[in-house]
Amino acid sequence: MTSKCDQCIIRKFNSLRAMSKEELKKVSDTKTTKFVKKGEIIFNEGAKLNGVYCVRNGVSKLSKLSANGKDQIVKLATKGEVLGQRSVIAEESANLSAVAVNDMEVCFIPKEVIVNTLHKNPDFTYEVLRHMAHDLREADDVVVNMSQKTVKQRIAEAFLYLGKNFGEDDEGFLTLTLSREDIANVVGTATESCIRIISEFKKKGWIKTSGKRIGIADKKKLNDLVEGF
Amino acid sequence: MTSKCDQCIIRKFNSLRAMSKEELKKVSDTKTTKFVKKGEIIFNEGAKLNGVYCVRNGVSKLSKLSANGKDQIVKLATKGEVLGQRSVIAEESANLSAVAVNDMEVCFIPKEVIVNTLHKNPDFTYEVLRHMAHDLREADDVVVNMSQKTVKQRIAEAFLYLGKNFGEDDEGFLTLTLSREDIANVVGTATESCIRIISEFKKKGWIKTSGKRIGIADKKKLNDLVEGF
């Protein structure tokens, strides 16, 4: 089991790779592996986290409930990403909820191990810092997109993003299948508007659908739309 | 001069407070102080930064130009905040432009000093990390606001934010005076829409204006609007 974890961590989780052998051992010894079914909650907004969750398999949506009762999905976290890191570091309760989008396997690592390593191993801290700097840049970009692009542009962008980050199956459909509602919540629009635009894209031949599955049919057209042509 | 810097840094810049005496000395020796006039550019989006800027006085807007030619203001940085930190840490070019909103005094600290300290002083790295974790949380909140709140709500929120973070003068006007265009760019809307809503708020007696100055007249009403009542 330990060797398996060793392998898993080194390969997939970029911050943890800066840990020493002893520190990794500690992680291996204290971590617990959990299986989370599609739709199940990993943690809720406002929860006090006493550790982080390292995603081994599957995808989680990180979202925040707004006053009007809608969920805004801020990030989709996949294999290798760590959930709850920010909360543990800032010693704040979770700002976002984490829910499994499909069946997942996650490793729970107690915060003591993380915090300890942060205090003792500057390389690890620096590595985490670099990751967070990157996340922050992405968040800033999302803010600009949200306020300056139309819903159509954002939906087109979402499909391109999903294709790029989660791939396509052999039939050309996006590997990660989200419900229309989830897509709407990523993009920050009403579910009906989202569905309407999906229909429009399909009619124009830019995407293809089969049930809830969506495939990119004309990448260039989608790209042009995003760029504002 | 050195003693002055010592004082300044320790008091105002939370990450730098974790530096050792020697490290602070190094900062004092290598830093240069610059005066930036209102409207002047500190650095531009895409620029390679070879240091960070610590704000001693005045306010800077951090913004990003979108494809449609509009500037989205992502953050207003004031006394004690550090600009360019993220870029230096991630070794990326600047993602945002920094422009002075009023006359400023900033200290430029070469990146070598910062990066060196990051590698050698875990307390400092941890401190920077905590700050960035906090910034990331704020950025996530902004994303949710942008997508889930109406322009009216966002403008009301902006006034409350400006009042809370920059204060009011003795006549009850917001200390930080932004142009209508800047307010629109903070909120992510068209300048005309922004002006229209300001007129509406004034007509309702929720705010008062005098030239470009704006004052909060009915905090509760603004708050209620933000909360969705």
Added chain:
DNA sequence: AACAGAACCTGACAAAAATCATATTTTTAG
């Protein structure tokens, strides 16, 4: 003081997006 230029303001209209209502299809549970 007169002027230019910028910032501010307002109206009219067009476009985008949300909402409400109601089908239709797909999925799930018994």
Added chain:
DNA sequence: CTAAAAATATGATTTTTGTCAGGTTCTGTT
């Protein structure tokens, strides 16, 4: 397999927001 529930789809309508076009006021300069 089938009924119920959930998700998807579409139409009609309203609300919100953006755009264009034309004003007015403010500000700094000569």
